Amino acid sequence: MTASPAGGAPALPGLMLNKAHYPVTTLGPGTRAGIWTQGCTIGCAGCVSKDTWAADPATSVDIDGLLGWLASLPEPLDGITVSGGEPFQQPRALAALLHGVDAWRAGQPRPVDVLVYSGYSLSRLRRDHPHILGKCDAVVTGPYVERLNRPGLRWRGSANQRVTVLTELGRTRYPAANESAAGPPSMQVSVEGGRIWFIGLPGPGDMDRLDDRLRSAGINTGEVSWRS
Ligand code: SF4
Helix, strand or coil: CCCCCCCCCCCCCCEEEEEEEEEECCCCCCCEEEEEECCCCCCCCCCCCHHHCCCCHHHEECHHHHHHHHHHCCCCCCEEEEECCCHHHCHHHHHHHHHHHHHHHCCCCCCCEEEEEECCCHHHHHHHCHHHHCCCCEEEECCCCHHHCCCCCCCCCCCCCEEEECCHHHHHHCCCCCCCCCCCCCEEEEEECCEEEEEECCCCCHHHHHHHHHHHCCCCCCCCHHHC
């Protein structure tokens, strides 16, 4: 355990962060806050989040600051989605973040569910990180498999991935989540600070269609991160 310089409470680890965004409406039900961790070594072929792969310590943020950002968001907030990157490759920071989220959401006027994405299997997470799963209402597990990407996968990027509900709140928010269904739009497109980026789970051909639309609008997509 790391002691703080003053010898008081243990220092919170920083979290390598790709981005945090509100509102997110394509990764879980309702209006959500999204937190994308930085760093993933799993290397799924066809991953559209390659900008999250490098574990760059320069992206590290203070968890108290991230919790402060959450607390500053306008209501209503239905849930928090943590994706990546691979969140479970930063287990101490992820545990500290979800511990803080747990304390904060207890004081919210309506239930706030926590959904976490991982490229690892559920059995591996149950073996290595049961304490973190104890802070999640649902997890989506398994690597992305491009040939298993098909329309109608609610909350999942490919058909091999599994939604596992872990709490009573999760049961109400993610009913029949592994069944194919016409769901909400699979992607949000956001423009911030001169960057265009998408949030969500593109279906087959969606990124090429997005590329075409941006080009026809005169936007150069020569260096988009999903092809890097
Ligand atoms: S686990 Fe997620 S971020 Fe990592 S390579 Fe696979 S799809 Fe990409």
